[in-house]
Structures are given as C-alpha cells and as structure tokens.
Amino acid sequence: MGKKGFTLVELLIVIVVIAILAAISIIAFNGIQNRGYDTLYKAT
Template sequence: MNIAYASKSITTMQPKTTSPQNQPLPQRGFTIVDLLVVIVVIAILAAVSILTYNGIQKRAGTAAYVAAADTAEKQIRLVSVDDKIPQATHVHDS
C-alpha cells in the first residue's frame, strides 16, 4: 500500500472553500423559508397528535364508566342471589 496515495486521497476529499479564481464560494445552509416550513410541519403534527390524544382520553373515560356500571350491576346481582332477594328487571343490554 502506498502511503503517499492514501494521504493524497484524504486531501482530495476535503470540501472546496474557494473557486478556481480564488473567490470564496457562497455559504450553503438552511434558508429562513426552509426553517419556517419545518416549523409549520411540526406544528401541524403536534395539533393532530393533541386532537387524537384528547379523543382517546374521552373514549377511555367512557369505557371506564361503562365498566364500573357493569361491575356494580354484577355485584348487586351476586348479593341478591346470595341473600335470595328478588332481582330487579335488567336495565340495559351489554
């Protein structure tokens, strides 16, 4: 392996900072429009995720109330069977 060749290939891989006429190249980077587009996209994603999260919370709360009501109904039926109390009519169907 030639050491001179290896060092030469490393130096040619460095980015050019001047043009052939030794004038500085324009700086490359993000423009303000690029940054604004990224900010708008992030804001849209945040809004969608917040709305989705709120919908999930409401459905979970409703499911918790229904589960609690079903549990209470089952407990009342068990107590009435154990104590031989006549059962009330069924209010809702599952």
C-alpha cells in the same frame, strides 16, 4: 454563491409542518383519552 445552511423560509416551513403534526397528535390523544373515560364510566 456556495452558501451552506438553511434559509429562513425553509426553517419556517419545517416549523409549520412540526406544529401541524403536533396538533394532530394532541387531537388524537384527546379522543383516545375521552373514549377511555367513557369506557371507565360505563363499566362502573
């Protein structure tokens, strides 16, 4: 065959993995942000 490039399935797998990592990052960031707000309100 000798075709070069990525198949549709491979591209979809990469997109899904990136989406999962982005979701985990957003959830973690929101948790850190909420803890910062809690600390700020406790300090005042």
